[in-house]
Amino acid sequence: MTKAMTPPVPAPAPPGKQKFQFARYQDLALVPVIIILLVIGAILSPIFLTPGNLIAVLTQQSELSLLVLGQAMILIVGKMDLSLESTVGLAPALAVALIIPAASGGLDVGLPAWMALPLCLLIGVLIGGLNGFLILKVGLSGFMVTLGMLTMLRGLQLAITEGKSLIDVPESFLYLGSTTWLGLPAAVWICIVCYAAGIFVLKYLRAGRSLYAIGGNSEAARAAGIRVDRVVWLVLIIGSVLAVVAGILMTGRLGSVAATQGEGMIFQVFAAAVIGGISLQGGKGTLFGALSGVLMLGLVEQILRLQGVSGFYIKASYGAVIILALIVTRFATGQKQE
Amino acid sequence: MSDFAAVARGVTKRFGRTLALDDVSIEIRAGESHALVGRNGAGKSTLVSILTGMQVPDTGEVSFFGEPAPPVADRAAWRRHVACVYQKSTVVPELSVAENLFINRQDLGGGTFGGLISWKKLRAEASALLETYDVAVRPDELVSALTVEQRQLVEIARALSIGSRFVILDEPTAQLDGPAIERLFDRMRSLQDRGVTFLFISHHLQEVYEVCQTVTVYRDARHIVTAPVAEMSKPDLIEAMTGEAGGLNVPSGDDRPSSVEEVLKVSSLSGESFSDISLSATRGEVIGLAGSASSGKHEFAETVYGLRKPSVGTISVNGAVVRGGDVPAALKAGIGCVPRDRHHQGLVLDLSIAENATMSTAGSFVWPSAQRSAGSTAIASYDVKAAGPDQPVSDLSGGNQQKVVMARALAGDPSVLVLINPTAGVDVKSKESLLGVVDAQARRGKAAIVVSDELDDLRVCDRVLVMFHGSVVREFSRGWRDQELIAAIEGMSSE
Numbered sequence: 001m002t003k004a005m006t007p008p009v010p011a012p013a014p015p016g017k018q019k020f021q022f023a024r025y026q027d028l029a030l031v032p033v034i035i036i037l038l039v040i041g042a043i044l045s046p047i048f049l050t051p052g053n054l055i056a057v058l059t060q061q062s063e064l065s066l067l068v069l070g071q072a073m074i075l076i077v078g079k080m081d082l083s084l085e086s087t088v089g090l091a092p093a094l095a096v097a098l099i100i101p102a103a104s105g106g107l108d109v110g111l112p113a114w115m116a117l118p119l120c121l122l123i124g125v126l127i128g129g130l131n132g133f134l135i136l137k138v139g140l141s142g143f144m145v146t147l148g149m150l151t152m153l154r155g156l157q158l159a160i161t162e163g164k165s166l167i168d169v170p171e172s173f174l175y176l177g178s179t180t181w182l183g184l185p186a187a188v189w190i191c192i193v194c195y196a197a198g199i200f201v202l203k204y205l206r207a208g209r210s211l212y213a214i215g216g217n218s219e220a221a222r223a224a225g226i227r228v229d230r231v232v233w234l235v236l237i238i239g240s241v242l243a244v245v246a247g248i249l250m251t252g253r254l255g256s257v258a259a260t261q262g263e264g265m266i267f268q269v270f271a272a273a274v275i276g277g278i279s280l281q282g283g284k285g286t287l288f289g290a291l292s293g294v295l296m297l298g299l300v301e302q303i304l305r306l307q308g309v310s311g312f313y314i315k316a317s318y319g320a321v322i323i324l325a326l327i328v329t330r331f332a333t334g335q336k337q338e
Numbered sequence: 339m340s341d342f343a344a345v346a347r348g349v350t351k352r353f354g355r356t357l358a359l360d361d362v363s364i365e366i367r368a369g370e371s372h373a374l375v376g377r378n379g380a381g382k383s384t385l386v387s388i389l390t391g392m393q394v395p396d397t398g399e400v401s402f403f404g405e406p407a408p409p410v411a412d413r414a415a416w417r418r419h420v421a422c423v424y425q426k427s428t429v430v431p432e433l434s435v436a437e438n439l440f441i442n443r444q445d446l447g448g449g450t451f452g453g454l455i456s457w458k459k460l461r462a463e464a465s466a467l468l469e470t471y472d473v474a475v476r477p478d479e480l481v482s483a484l485t486v487e488q489r490q491l492v493e494i495a496r497a498l499s500i501g502s503r504f505v506i507l508d509e510p511t512a513q514l515d516g517p518a519i520e521r522l523f524d525r526m527r528s529l530q531d532r533g534v535t536f537l538f539i540s541h542h543l544q545e546v547y548e549v550c551q552t553v554t555v556y557r558d559a560r561h562i563v564t565a566p567v568a569e570m571s572k573p574d575l576i577e578a579m580t581g582e583a584g585g586l587n588v589p590s591g592d593d594r595p596s597s598v599e600e601v602l603k604v605s606s607l608s609g610e611s612f613s614d615i616s617l618s619a620t621r622g623e624v625i626g627l628a629g630s631a632s633s634g635k636h637e638f639a640e641t642v643y644g645l646r647k648p649s650v651g652t653i654s655v656n657g658a659v660v661r662g663g664d665v666p667a668a669l670k671a672g673i674g675c676v677p678r679d680r681h682h683q684g685l686v687l688d689l690s691i692a693e694n695a696t697m698s699t700a701g702s703f704v705w706p707s708a709q710r711s712a713g714s715t716a717i718a719s720y721d722v723k724a725a726g727p728d729q730p731v732s733d734l735s736g737g738n739q740q741k742v743v744m745a746r747a748l749a750g751d752p753s754v755l756v757l758i759n760p761t762a763g764v765d766v767k768s769k770e771s772l773l774g775v776v777d778a779q780a781r782r783g784k785a786a787i788v789v790s791d792e793l794d795d796l797r798v799c800d801r802v803l804v805m806f807h808g809s810v811v812r813e814f815s816r817g818w819r820d821q822e823l824i825a826a827i828e829g830m831s832s833e
Binding site for chain 2: 205222224226
């Protein structure tokens, strides 16, 4: 049914003028918001723009930001990992319990104290690896596997510690949680380094770009010769390891492993990632955007706190901020979110 | 080197109990455009996945330019031999054109130590590549913002840049409008002059005659014939495809009784992409609506069915005005619709035939037994090839899926039918049977609007309205000539 008699028509010319596309600059979208928040904070409270206050905000957000970094990469490949928040608690708790004596609430295994950090990281690798195995090799639903893992790891931590906080924390954890390098807490440096590495890899390395290809169209990625399963597995492992690092920093900062360490964080993690422009459908968003999502939540929280708003309302404000941010993006991009 | 770009010999492939390919062969001469045709289920898709290394044949061998095919795990080697533009896109929508062109081989020239992606170089090479193949898109455009046509061109350019000289086009024209198809063919011809070989798969036999030199026909997983296109008449080709003699047997319906009783009246309706359209259909009348993809015909039809809200104008059925932009109201008034795209709007693929067929008629309560019997009736009356009413529609071939959509449109015994692309992507036999249903329904006194630019679909109509840029520009009564109608669709008539 084709039109043999149509004269050859030139292919449509590319649109000459470039329209401003909000989507293109989405990863910078929160920068003005952050500036506005800084201004509002400075107006409301004289101490807001002092280095001490800003460093406090960064420190408070450092653990969350590491979780967001991991989750953002996992979301970009088109998966999600709910179990990150219980990894934050379980990994330090298990490592510490394997080192300290039973008298302090340990398991009486008596491993040397220097093993605390490597052990913790290994636990992270194992959790991420197990998630990857169940999702990729066994073929289970990622949402359900990590939901199960979330509950299981939390329960495991309660079982090991019998619901008590572990206060006999190794020196190495305390050091990382409290020391400052060049005037900034170590935790903040660790975040900066992790984000810099992540942003670089996702922009300039082929392996990093493959995350977007997989999340955007995994069949196309496979056809292009990308080893999809291997990359996704690796990303899940990296996500868990980042969660473990967050757990170590939190343990060091607070000087103990609480039985509820990390509880409820996963909600903030998703909130920050989504506000920062990471798509839950995969293949879309940048780590810089995710980071600005974290900072934005941190600034809102700090402004409210300095105003003496009760912690309960701060919690409610998170929800409100997310919905507001979604509405703004919806109308700025003109696209419906699914 | 060999004379053949690709050869498959003695290929057999089974999926469970289904024999998808039964000892078939194909030889594609270097530098030709080779058509592969066959009805749905003939084994075309399986052959494509074997020729592209996505699946391993159970027996048989594949070679490219005389070399045996690489092992399946070596994707890079396959990509150098053969490229495929699938119906389903193999680009990543959220990435830029440049990045898609060099996906997983982004130029590693950046940084002092090498190994980094140089975005500048990547864009420059993408521009050069797009220019070489005359693809008019900006390298930094997101692929999701491209048209289907541009997306296909990007995929072809990518394939050629990898070094492949053999390109499989799997139903490339299914989603293109007339001028775009013509531009694609021009491009195929010019690439062919530069030594590129094509395997072209299409349901539109006319296209085979237009752009191919050799045609291979598969039927029921077997190779039937391979012949030069010039030696194969259209009836012969159809016979090879269907195993039955004779061309497409579409009821023309010129003996349908006419009536003066008006069923559907559309008064100066305007909406998205069309304006001020009035028409009236009487009992038993079938009106064709033709036009290019941008003519507004789809938008008009979808407005009549209530999927879109009209800005001005009214639609009335049997004298009663139907609320605009309200599908339940349209259904209640007696308008049944076959939507534009059965995958997106027509069917819930995981649900059964019975559920799909009764979806828009079911009241507040769904009685499983009533649903099943409605499903069985649909299977029987519309000639659906299926195991039973409980079978999920995802198991069915395209033609049979479309029959289920048709069954649903007719389930509430509507007085007006709106059929959008009713035979898109279905094989010749299903096309005959679907158009037969339209004719039979018209004889029972229904009015129908058939929106299509397939001439076969329009032959069943009593008159054909041609839309161009949102208005009706021509009206043809029975006995129109193909050229005239096509010229009007393309906006070439001097009106």
